[in-house]
Amino acid sequence: MKFDNFMILEFPSKSSNEAFARSAVACFAAQLDPTLEELGDIRTAVSEAVTNCIVHAYPNELGIITLRCRILKDHVLDIVVKDRGAGISDTEQARRPMFTTGGAERSGMGFTIMESFMTTFELTSEPGKGTTVHMRRKLQRRK
């Protein structure tokens, strides 16, 4: 088996689930004995990915968000956040800092934060089909 442990969650795109999702991932990640800073980074990145699904993938409806976490070899936490919503036609533009289609209540910094807080970050999307964010964070092994 390539991974030591995994979990899969599915929940509707209600904004009250943002806190649930990031807390669930933090609880799962706890078995890797992360530092507070690592845990904060992971919670923030998950919050951004799930918020994107709620705001952009399913703007006028409730849809299903799938969250999968795995623990890989060498202390790596692997996270996938997937929706089957609107999709993004221009992923380059979406990733640009300060770019948002969300109005004054959004900052356009979600992808920037995911990219800078995680070790690897991958965005795949197809308009009308949905979006998948795949990110990994290598955690320090504490002595």
Add this chain to the structure above:
Amino acid sequence: MQFTSFLENGHLTVALTGEIDHHRAKDFIQGILGKIEAYTPEICVLDFSEVTFVDSSGIAVVINALRSMAQIEGKLILSGLCPQPMRVFKASGIDKLVEIKEAAS
């Protein structure tokens, strides 16, 4: 929205609490805007010492407050930031747009 504020010598301090994410951002934005409009302070301090988590929605909260204070030619200061909110604000470059008072250690 459970946050408290006080006005002293034209300085408005708004104490924020809990986690600031998209789910709660609108309440924070409108709550702060309401206080600024009511008191038109010279300086508005957003006190983050009871804020345990911030994501990019928190950046929007700060930018909206900054905009409201700019309209009345006032100044915005952030204070009491825990490490996690500080990392988010630094990653977004917002620490270059607004004065951040380091927490007293």
